[in-house]
Amino acid sequence: MSLTMQPGPLAGSPGDEVNFTIDGPAHRLFMHDFPRRVRARFAGETVLDTERGKFLHETGLLPVLYVPEEDVRSDLLEKTAHTTHCPFKGDAVYWTVRVGDRAAENAVWGYPDPKPESAWLRGHMAFYWGRMDAWFDEDEEVHGHLRDPFHRVDARATSRRVRVLLDGEVVAESGRPKLLSETGLRNRYYIPAEDVRRDLLTRSEKRTFCPYKGEATYWSLAGAEDAAWSYEEPLEDAAKIGGYLSFDHEALTIEPLPPGPA
Numbered sequence: 001m002s003l004t005m006q007p008g009p010l011a012g013s014p015g016d017e018v019n020f021t022i023d024g025p026a027h028r029l030f031m032h033d034f035p036r037r038v039r040a041r042f043a044g045e046t047v048l049d050t051e052r053g054k055f056l057h058e059t060g061l062l063p064v065l066y067v068p069e070e071d072v073r074s075d076l077l078e079k080t081a082h083t084t085h086c087p088f089k090g091d092a093v094y095w096t097v098r099v100g101d102r103a104a105e106n107a108v109w110g111y112p113d114p115k116p117e118s119a120w121l122r123g124h125m126a127f128y129w130g131r132m133d134a135w136f137d138e139d140e141e142v143h144g145h146l147r148d149p150f151h152r153v154d155a156r157a158t159s160r161r162v163r164v165l166l167d168g169e170v171v172a173e174s175g176r177p178k179l180l181s182e183t184g185l186r187n188r189y190y191i192p193a194e195d196v197r198r199d200l201l202t203r204s205e206k207r208t209f210c211p212y213k214g215e216a217t218y219w220s221l222a223g224a225e226d227a228a229w230s231y232e233e234p235l236e237d238a239a240k241i242g243g244y245l246s247f248d249h250e251a252l253t254i255e256p257l258p259p260g261p262a
Helices: 116-121 236-241
Strands: 029-033 038-042 045-050 054-058 064-068 077-086 090-099 102-110 124-127 134-137 140-142 153-157 161-166 169-174 178-182 188-190 202-210 214-221 224-230 245-247 252-257
Touching: 029 116, 045 064, 045 124, 077 102, 153 236, 169 245, 178 236, 188 245, 202 224
Parallel strands: none
Antiparallel strands: 029 054, 038 045, 038 134, 054 064, 064 124, 077 090, 090 102, 102 124, 134 140, 153 178, 161 169, 161 252, 178 188, 202 214, 214 224, 224 245
16 A cells, blocks of 8 residues: 555655656556465365465555466366456456355456566466455464555554544543554544543444454444444554544544643
8 A cells, every 4th residue: 555555656646755756657566576375265175375476566556466376276266258458457367266056256367468568467366355255364364455565554652632522522532642653544543442431432333354453343423423443452563552442524523632741
């Protein structure tokens, strides 16, 4: 994300304050080795197992893992008539993964005859992440997608103060939040649960998963659905915000206040 989204150098319009120009197409491709073993499982079978995966970064898109054809279980693949065209990579062909009575339609694609400028895609395949049952980075199961090595999450204690209001009523106020910076996203305040009016919150059914922070649990306020979220068991990169709450909703006013003493 840091390479292909603003202000990354492979974004369509990278940051303005640079002392260089990129001599190349506006839509950029960059492929590099992924440094660890990756496996995908479907219906109890390991469909791919590779230590030779490559990450493709493409302008405006999340990186995609491509793996050598030899590291994919060809006996579980059925080539289909489905094709797509990419003006930057060429014509893609597709395969369905079939194990017993289960099938993941058109879950795998590749470029058997890629454009000359992306010839290094030849002999590689990519998978739609969500169509497999499980993915493993070495021996750890991962969700959402593989972590981009250029993406960072940093949580810092801060003396900044912040207040959250709904229709003029204070929902949360703290002088001891954590400030979370994440590549490609604006800073977020995470507020200790003790500094939040929990009596105003109702737990939501919504859940989301971030490969860098973990599973988020959501809460609603009257007139503001899913306005707060928390990582109750965060991943290690976001351990400092465990149990803290962050807020974002058009009905809310989030006010930074003058900082307290450092």
